[in-house]
Amino acid sequence: MIDYLDLALQYGGFTSLDKVYLARKLAGLTDQQKLDFITPPPSVINAYFAEIYQKQGAEEATDYYLTLSQQLSLFPKEPSFAEEKPFVRLNLSGKAFGFAYVDGTGLAQVFAEQDVEVAENLLFEIAQIFPHYVVFEQAGKVWMKGNDFDETILMAEETEFLLTDVSVSDQFVKISGLNQEEVLQAAEKYDGQRYVAWSGRSAILYIKH
Incomplete structure (x- = not known):
């Protein structure tokens, strides 16, 4: 009850x-x-989210929003600016976006107010805002979820790139570096589902075999 x-x-x-x-x-x-x-109105949810993000950090802000979504069943069937359920608004490259959790596991979808091209620069921009998540494209939509890649199984691989490190395992490849374009260049030889992340000043790509 x-x-x-x-x-x-x-x-x-x-x-x-x-x-x-x-x-x-x-x-x-x-x-x-x-x-x-x-359920609080979207303006209140966004104000709380922004305050927690600024004072405590990205992970605490998303924890607040995920718990709220779980407790008040705020999972939309099709997240959009039609606002079936309240969502958190984002400004990405001067354009209006939002994100909403789609289920209780912490899987979230990022969506634009207007149609935009899903480019890797966009994914990296989102990853910088939420560095505890991985960001990926699937079926033309942008998703976020917790970073559950086990890096203890990785082994370093030699690379010709000066600012980029490559580590491999039989499950996935991790490519990280201070130059985003170089990271993308190093990733060209690997096939698989790509997951974008960010840590400090480093752009990161996980490529799942």
């Missing part, structure tokens, strides 16, 4: 002073109507 009053107090921005008001408003509503009522 879901305690919607408790959810409202923990995640909806309501306080204990609102208990009587909430109980009256929630009475007689369906489960979905209750969730809709207690």
Whole structure:
């Protein structure tokens, strides 16, 4: 049995002073109507996200949004600016984007307000904002998920590039360096699904066999 009053107090921005008001408003509503009522508006979610990002960091901000999405069932069927559910807005290269979790595992989709080309520069820009995630393109859509690549199984490989390191395993290749274009150049000889990441000043590509 879901305690919607408790959810409202923990995640909806309501306080204990609102208990009587909430109980009256929630009475007689369906489960979905209750969730809709207690869900904070997009402006509030975005303000909290931005504040946490600035004060605590990217991982803490996404943890907040993921927990909110899990508790209030904010997973949209098709994330878009039609805003079926609230989402977090992003400004990427001066264009309007958003991201939303699509399920409780932490898989997220990044989407644009207007149609844009999904180029690797865009993926790297997203990775710089969320360095604890890997960013990838699949079926013409941009996705993010937690970085679960096990780098302990990697072995260094010799390379002719001055600013780029290449490590390999029987599962994936990791290419990292201070020059993004050189990283992409080094990746040309490898086939597989690409995952973009960022660490400090380094651009990173994981290529899954």
